[in-house]
Amino acid sequence: MKKLQVGRENRVHSITVDSRKAGPGSVFVALEGSSVDGHLYVVxxxxxxxxxxxxxxSLDSLPGDVNVIQVNDSHAALGYLATSFYGSPAQKMTMIGITGTNGKTTVSWMIEQMLQSNGYRVGVIGTIDYRYPDANGDLIREPAPLTTPDPIRLQRLLRAMADHGVTHVVMETSSHALVQERLQGIIFDIVVFTNLSRDHLDYHGDMEEYFAAKKNLFSKYLKHNGCAVVVTDVSDRSDNYGKRLHRELSEGITGRSLISCGFTHSNDVSVRNLQETINGFSCQLVAGELNASIRSCVTGRYNVLNTLAAAGVGVGLGFSPQQIVSGLENLSQVPGRLERVKxxxxxxxxQPAVFVDYAHTPDALENVLQTLKKLTSHRLVCVFGCGGDRDKGKRSLMGKIAATHADIAIVTSDNPRSEQPESIIASIAEGLKSGGSRRVDLEEDFFGFAHTEKSYTCITNxxxxxxxxxxxxAPGDIVLVAGKGHETYQQIADKKVFFDDRLCALDAMICWNRTHLLNATGGQVQSGKQSALLNNISTDTRKLQQGDIFVALAGETY
Known part of the structure; x- marks a missing residue:
């Protein structure tokens, strides 16, 4: 605390950072943000x-009966203030924090179900929603505008969880939250690092700052006798941040346990005899004396690493092999994470195999495409875009990745926000061209052309x-719809419009295409484009519209 002006004594009823919600009995905390400075609203x-x-x-214009507390960091002060106001609820529960560019939601989902299968009452704070069971076991869900909520909502949520008997809290911790001190007042029993790759550089500036933000979870918010779980085998690149974090933690860790996870046998938690299919994987899970067979419904090598991270948490909690495996084997579908639409x-x-995934970073898109490419001998189709008002540098990178791993790419709008979708699409297309993919207009036989050469097209809608x-x-092809996953909206300008990739994909699968037409008629293709898109059926040429099916009937007079 830098300075204190003592005014009248008051009972505090609420804390707020919004001057419009301030009133008698409230404490207003002035936060300086990137676009708004709360100090302008103190008066x-x-x-x-x-x-x-x-x-x-310093504010000199306030009345003398106002209590003014001047601090070095009002963001940190808000965290401590909210923690104290709600009675430090995190201390009453086992706290598990997860950070990383990709995989946080999947790992939190796995840990949640592992804990639930062993009889614990679990609260989750993350990207999909905030959820916890009430006293009767019914699930309470709150929407999640942020992966990690602001300190006031966070502490209020933790208070509610503690009051309802939650024993363990699994929390996704974003880099923004770590930099903005939203976690002040919380100390974790176990923290997990999944991976680090390019994202949010519009906020952090460069990868070093991004890594430093993630590392804060381990250096500032882990109990002195806590446990750190680090996935190390993310890549063979020199910028493997998992290996770097593990090395730096091992050099400075005292009194804390450190668990490494990965494919290589030198890790504390690893796998043997890995077998992968389009419907999941099976392997031997190895962790010290733990050696157990596991069969999972999640697809992809990166999901094997996510599984190892969750198993590492089980090891850190002292679970037996059976306790770990039983929870991870009975995993339900993680919404919008390589979710199969049938x-x-x-x-x-x-039918083609259609997947919806949240992959919205270069690394995530590459991981998903590499996974799916190995699972088909037919074509891999990728429908994707990039969000507006975010790191522009990743757009061409994602285009090049799609060109490298997909046979056909369809570039479209994601959440354009304040940007023009066409501008974003053009940036992605530059990466596709540099990656050797050729643009093909819809008027051409796009999918037929793709049999011989990688190609892409752009459809804004x-x-x-x-x-x-x-x-x-066609049957045997795989279609990936990437970028939005579980989201049920599309953000255009300042409005959120209902949109769900999974529903759109299911509608499209139900609609007719040429394969359906051939099956229905028993006919043969004499000519025409393979990529004809079919809509309505008509026998009247005067009523035909683009995409309709005209059925020629032979009558007595025509």
Missing amino acids: DAVRQGCSSVVVEK IPGLPESG REKAIAYGIAQA
């Missing part, structure tokens, strides 16, 4: 009856892009 808060304010900057009742051999990609795919 407004006082006018509304607020008698206590926390600030970083037509119920239709044999898999009669995301629903139409998904529909086109799936309608043209």
Whole structure:
């Protein structure tokens, strides 16, 4: 604390960072953000009856009966203040924190189900939602506008979890939250590092700052006798941040346990005899004396690493092999994480394999495409875009990755926010061209051309892009719809419009394409484009529209 002005004594009823919500009995904390400075609204808060304010900057214009607490960092002060106001609820539960560019949600989902299968009451704070069981075991869900909520909501949420008897909290911790001190007042029993690759450089500036933000979880928020779980075998590149973090922690760790996870046998948690299919994987899970067979429904080598990270948490908690395996084997589908979209009742051999995934970073997109490419001898189709008002440097990188690993790419809009979708798409297309993929217009036989050469096209409307990609795919092909995953909205300008990739994909699979037409008629193709998109059926040429099916009937007079 730098300075204190003592005013009148008041009972505190609430804490706020929004001057419009300030009033008698509230403490207003002035936060300086990237676009708004809360210090500009301190006077407004006082006018509304607020008698206590926390600030970083000196303010001389406030009445003498206002309590003014000047601190070095009001973001950190807010965390401590919220923790104290809600009675330090995290101390009553086992706290597990997860950080990393990719995999946080999947690992949190795995840990949650592992704990639940062993009889624990689990709360989760993460990207999909905030959820915990009430006293009757019914699940309470709250929407998650942020992966890690602001300190006031976070501590209020933890208080509710503790009051409802939650024993363990699994929390995704974003780099933004770590830099903005949202976790002040929380000390974790176990922390997990999944991986680190390019993302959020519009905020952090460079990878070193990004790594430093992630490392804070281990250096500032882990108990002195806590456990750190680090995935080390993410890549063979020199910038393997998992290996670097493990090395730096092993050199400076005292009193804490450190568990490494990866494919190589030198790790504390590793695998043997790994077998992968489109429906999951099986392996021997090895951790010290633990050696157990496991069969999982998640697909991809990166999901094997996610599984190892969750198993590492089980080891850190002292679970037996059976306790670890039983929870991880009975895993339900993680929403929007390589989620398979199928037509119920239709044999898999009669439809393309369609997956929806949240992959919105270069590393995540590459991991998913590499995984799916190994699982088909047919074509791999990728429908994707990039978000607006975010790191522009990754757009061409993701385009080049799609050109490298997908046979066909359909570039579309993601969450454009304030940017023009066409501008974002053009940046992605530059990467596709540099990666050796040729642009093909829809008027050409796009999918037929792709039999001989990698190709891409651009369809700004995301629903139409998904529909086109799936309608043209044949049985045996794999279609990946990437970028939005579990999200049920598309952010255009300052509005959120309902949109769900999974529903769009299912609608597209139900719609007709040429394969369906041939099966229905028993006919043969005499001519025409393979990529014809089919809509309505008509026998009247006067009513035909683009994409319709005209059925020529032979009558008595025509």
